[in-house]
Amino acid sequence: MKIAAIAGSLTPLSKTLLTVKEAVGHIRRHHDHVEVNLINLKEYQLDFCDGRDPSEYEGDSKKIIKEIVEADALIVGTPIYRGSIPGALKNVFDLIPNTALKGKVLAFIATGGSYHHFLAIEHQLKPLAGYFKAYTLPGNVYAHNDHFQNKQLTDEGIKQRLHELSDSVVTLSKSLDSKVIGAEQPVIPRQSLAQT
Numbered sequence: 001m002k003i004a005a006i007a008g009s010l011t012p013l014s015k016t017l018l019t020v021k022e023a024v025g026h027i028r029r030h031h032d033h034v035e036v037n038l039i040n041l042k043e044y045q046l047d048f049c050d051g052r053d054p055s056e057y058e059g060d061s062k063k064i065i066k067e068i069v070e071a072d073a074l075i076v077g078t079p080i081y082r083g084s085i086p087g088a089l090k091n092v093f094d095l096i097p098n099t100a101l102k103g104k105v106l107a108f109i110a111t112g113g114s115y116h117h118f119l120a121i122e123h124q125l126k127p128l129a130g131y132f133k134a135y136t137l138p139g140n141v142y143a144h145n146d147h148f149q150n151k152q153l154t155d156e157g158i159k160q161r162l163h164e165l166s167d168s169v170v171t172l173s174k175s176l177d178s179k180v181i182g183a184e185q186p187v188i189p190r191q192s193l194a195q196t
């Protein structure tokens with residue numbers, strides 16, 4: 001099984017990256033048979049999605065599309081920006097093919113400056129998963145500033161929950177048949193006027 005773990009912040013010393021690394025480390029220590037690929041968005045020079053077919057991108061855009069398409073399950077970590085996700089991470093969801101996440105398990109981790117924005121996972125990220133016909137873990141992890149000290153994730157409760165989330169991604173993904181999604185999604189054309 002392959003898991004792609006996306007840390008969706010462009011910030012140096014990212015808190016989101018620390019949380020995603022905690023989840024990745026746990027999977028590497030406890031699930032030998034799982035290959036987990038950490039995708040730190042800050043290390044990718046991505047094109048903005050311009051409507052072309054996903055197969056036409058080159059460079060890092062092509063690379064990230066391939067890594068996501070080839071994953072069986074995903075962990076998506078995001079900082080909360082304006083009560084939602086940063087544009088840089090939304091762009092990743094715009095770049096990938098419509099079928100890239102179909103029937104796959106997605107687990108969400110968010111970090112915010114405030115105590116208040118944990119529900120952004122429910123109303124910003126889960127609808128995206130719904131669009132892609134992906135399964136989502138019912139339980140997410142939201143970490144805020146008090147959970148970090150000296151540039152480290154220090155809160156043991158959050159670490160424990162990240163471990164539970166990681167185990168659950170593996171367990172749920174193993175037990176699901178990714179072809180069983182209910183109804184197929186309608187084909188959504190990307191065609192622009194330039195292509196007509």
Ligand SMILES: Cc1cc2nc3c(=O)[nH]c(=O)nc-3n(C[C@H](O)[C@H](O)[C@H](O)COP(=O)(O)O)c2cc1C
Nearest residue numbers: 009011014015016079080081082083111112113114
């Ligand atoms: C442009 C911008 C918008 C933000 N908006 C929110 C917000 O709406 N709610 C919140 O709780 N924190 C907000 N924050 C704080 C970040 O979510 C928080 O510091 C987060 O942990 C940053 O993650 P990172 O270190 O991985 O970049 C915002 C930060 C920035 C830079």
